[in-house]
Amino acid sequence: MEPGFLDHAALNLAAAGRILFRIEQTFRYDYAAPVTDLAQRLVIVPRRRHGELRRRGHTLQVRGAAHARRTRADAGGNTVVRVRAARVESAVEFRLTADLERRAADGPPVLPAAALRDPRLLRPTRLTAADEALRELAAGLPADDLADRISAAVHAAVAYTRGVTGVRTTAAEALRGGRGVCQDHAHVMLALCRLRGLPARYVSGHLLGEGGTHAWVEVLEARGDHAVAVAHDPCHGRRAGAGHLTVAVGRDYADVAPTSGTFTGPPGGRLTGTRRVGVVAVG
Known part of the structure; x- marks a missing residue:
């Protein structure tokens, strides 16, 4: 059981009328030398609504570089975030927190x-x-x-x-x-x-x-x-x-790779990530 989450294995989630979840996820790119013209596509923010699952709120932080971002729904209703940075000195990190609610009655x-x-x-x-x-x-x-x-x-x-x-x-x-x-x-x-x-x-x-x-x-x-x-x-x-x-x-x-993109600079770059997903309430 993850700290701060309920023990989902001990819960009868299939019988629950309402479940609240939290997703905490990071992706980090480390580069051996500065890179420029970074263009990153992120498909990590859950859809606003998917059947009985609803996104109640989220934050997405970008650390390591001055940047601009644009968030849009694509033709399939997915939330796509595009991040651009003129220069990344050594690393850039994307940190997501999202809260979801599942209502069984919605089907x-x-x-x-x-x-x-x-x-x-x-x-x-x-x-x-x-x-x-x-x-x-x-x-x-x-x-x-x-x-x-x-x-x-x-x-x-x-x-x-x-x-x-x-x-x-x-x-x-x-x-x-x-x-x-x-x-x-x-x-x-x-x-x-x-x-x-x-x-x-x-x-x-x-x-x-x-x-x-x-x-x-x-x-x-x-x-x-x-x-x-x-x-x-x-x-x-x-x-x-x-x-x-x-x-x-x-x-x-x-179509829905969590992270993809391009940059100008020496080839390579190391991608690492973390992820915590759990139940925070059941009703």
Whole structure:
């Protein structure tokens, strides 16, 4: 249990009507020599509203350089912060604190029915392009409870292993190697969903009890005259639950990478980070 947080393992979060969470996260870049023209893109501030999850407040501090920033919602409703600094002497740090509230009565994210036909959620990307092995796996899955079956198949096919894949690893490469981390599980599931015609999107966020950021998948389902996003966590082979905190959604990791950017100066730079996520109240 993190200091200042409740012991979430001792709580029945699935039965709670209201949960308050706090996210404390930092990203720090250290450079061997001064750099100029820093342009950083941050997708770390949670969405203002995502189904039953609401952002109640947040602060984002930038330390280490005089800077300008711009915060906007992108086309998918994600909060994107762009930071520019003319010069960074040795290091720049981004420090986020965000408070979230989950209201179970609000239910999953609701989208227009047209989202079920959105080509961005149906077409493969570079990271989710299919090869013969993915096509064979997709073709062999029964049609009933298809999204759940895909999640279970990915969980069985890709063992959770750190250090063997990277942010450029494709779904085909992860499946071929049989090892990867949560973003690889998400990419393989997205590839299979798109092969079977299920509209689906990548989710970047946090999972209580895990040390780093997490990734999972939302599959869109028709409900009357609209669509809902049902969250699946193929890394764990189950539906996502009350401990999954969404930050952003996109076609794949590349759309919602937590931090990315450019600068002018000697190549390199070391990225380190810290993260604390926990429950502060339950009602």
